[in-house]
Amino acid sequence: xxxxxxxxxxxxxxxxxxxxxxxxxxxxxxxxxxxxxxxxxxxxxxxxxxxxxxxxxxxxxxxxxxxxxxxxxxxxxxxxxxxxxxxxxxxxxxxxxxxxxxxxxxxxxxxxxxxxxxxxxxxxxxxxxxxxxxxxxxx
Amino acid sequence: xxxxxxxxxxxxxxxxxxxxxxxxxxxxxxxxxxxxxxxxxxxxxxxxxxxxxxxxxxxxxxxxxxxxxxxxxxxxxxxxxxxxxxxxxxxxxxxxxxxxxxxxxxxxxxxxxxxxxxxxxxxxxxxxxxxxxxxxxxxxxxxxxxxxxxxxxxxxxxxxxxxxxxxxxxxxxxxxxxxxxxxxxxxxxxxxxxxxxxxxxxxxxxxxxxxxxxxxxxxxxxxxxxxxxx
Numbered sequence: 001x002x003x004x005x006x007x008x009x010x011x012x013x014x015x016x017x018x019x020x021x022x023x024x025x026x027x028x029x030x031x032x033x034x035x036x037x038x039x040x041x042x043x044x045x046x047x048x049x050x051x052x053x054x055x056x057x058x059x060x061x062x063x064x065x066x067x068x069x070x071x072x073x074x075x076x077x078x079x080x081x082x083x084x085x086x087x088x089x090x091x092x093x094x095x096x097x098x099x100x101x102x103x104x105x106x107x108x109x110x111x112x113x114x115x116x117x118x119x120x121x122x123x124x125x126x127x128x129x130x131x132x133x134x135x136x137x138x139x
Numbered sequence: 140x141x142x143x144x145x146x147x148x149x150x151x152x153x154x155x156x157x158x159x160x161x162x163x164x165x166x167x168x169x170x171x172x173x174x175x176x177x178x179x180x181x182x183x184x185x186x187x188x189x190x191x192x193x194x195x196x197x198x199x200x201x202x203x204x205x206x207x208x209x210x211x212x213x214x215x216x217x218x219x220x221x222x223x224x225x226x227x228x229x230x231x232x233x234x235x236x237x238x239x240x241x242x243x244x245x246x247x248x249x250x251x252x253x254x255x256x257x258x259x260x261x262x263x264x265x266x267x268x269x270x271x272x273x274x275x276x277x278x279x280x281x282x283x284x285x286x287x288x289x290x291x292x293x294x295x296x297x298x299x300x301x302x303x304x305x306x307x308x309x310x311x312x313x314x315x316x317x318x319x320x321x322x323x324x325x326x327x328x329x330x331x332x333x334x335x336x337x338x339x340x341x342x343x344x345x346x347x348x349x350x351x352x353x354x355x356x357x358x359x360x361x362x363x364x365x366x367x368x369x
Contacts, residue, residue: 108216
C-alpha cells in the first residue's frame with residue numbers, strides 16, 4: 001500500500017473526529033446544510049444529464065461515475081449515522097433528566113422532603129415545595 | 140442517633156427477594172436510606188417501603204448509573220446530608236464495612252472513599268471475574284488516570300462536595316468508569332478501603348455478564364474520543 005493512502009486514511013479519520021467534536025459549532029451546522037443542498041442539486045443535475053457523474057469521475061480519477069456515487073454515498077451514510085447516534089444520545093439524556101425530576105418530585109410529594117421538615121428552617125416551612133423539589137438541569 | 144448526616148443510596152432493579160433485608164440491615168446504623176427503584180417489575184417498590192427506606196421510583200428503566208444519580212440528587216435536597224454511601228441492593232456488601240468507611244472518611248481528609256475487595260476479601264469469587272477485574276484496573280488507569288485495586292466496587296462513600304459535582308450522564312453500566320472520571324476531574328482526594336464482597340448464588344445469577352464489559356469499554360472510548368461540547 002502506498003504511503004499516501006495511509007496519510008489519506010489517517011487524515012480523513014482525524015477530520016471525522018474533529019467534525020464531531022465540534023458538532024455544536026454554528027459554522028459546521030451551516031456547512032452541513034449547504035452540503036445537503038449541494039448534493040440535492042447534483043442529484044437533480046445528474047438525472048437531467050447522466051453523463052455528469054461520469055465526467056466528474058474522470059476528472060477526479062475514478063473509473064466509473066457509479067463508483068464515484070458509491071463513494072459519496074458511503075461518506076454521507078457514515079456522517080448521517082454518527083449524527084443520528086449523537087442526536088439519539090442527547091435526547092436519551094434529556095429523557096433521563098426529565099424522568100429523574102418526575103421521580104424525585106413524586107417521592108417528595110409522597111413522603112416529604114428528605115431529612116424531614118425538622119431539617120427545614122422555620123421561615124422556609126411554608127410553601128417550600130418549589131425549593132425542595134428538583135428541577136431539570138439547565139432550565 | 141448516629142449517622143444522622145449520612146444518606147445511603149441503594150439503586151434497585153428487580154431485587155424484590157433481597158432488597159428488604161438489605162435495607163433493614165442498613166437501617167440499624169443509618170437512619171436515612173433512599174432506594175431508587177429503576178422501573179422494577181417484580182414488586183421491589185413495596186419491599187423497599189416495607190424495609191423502611193425512602194422510595195424514589197423511576198417511571199422508566201434507565202440503568203444503574205442513572206438510579207445512583209437520582210439517589211444522590213434526592214439526598215442532596217436534604218441540607219443536613221454530609222456523607223453519601225452507595226450500596227448494592229443484591230446483598231453483596233456488608234453493612235459493617237459501610238459503617239467503618241463512614242467512620243474513616245469522617246476522620247480523614249478524603250472526599251471519596253472506595254471499597255476494594257482486593258484489599259479486603261471476596262467470598263466465592265470466580266477466577267474469570269477476578270481476571271476481568273484485574274484487566275479493568277488497567278483500562279481505568281488508561282482512560283481516567285485513576286489507579287484503583289478494585290475499579291468496580293459498588294460500595295462507596297463520598298462527601299457533599301463530591302456529590303455536588305457528580306452529575307453522571309452515562310446511562311449504561313459505563314457509569315462506574317464515569318464515576319472515576321469525575322474523581323479525576325474534581326481533583327478531590329480519594330482513597331480505597333478494604334471491604335468484603337459476598338458472591339452469593341443470588342448475586343451471581345443477577346450480576347453482570349462478563350461479556351458486557353466489551354460494550355462498556357466501547358462506550359467509554361467513544362465517549363472520550365467524540366466528547367463534543369454542549
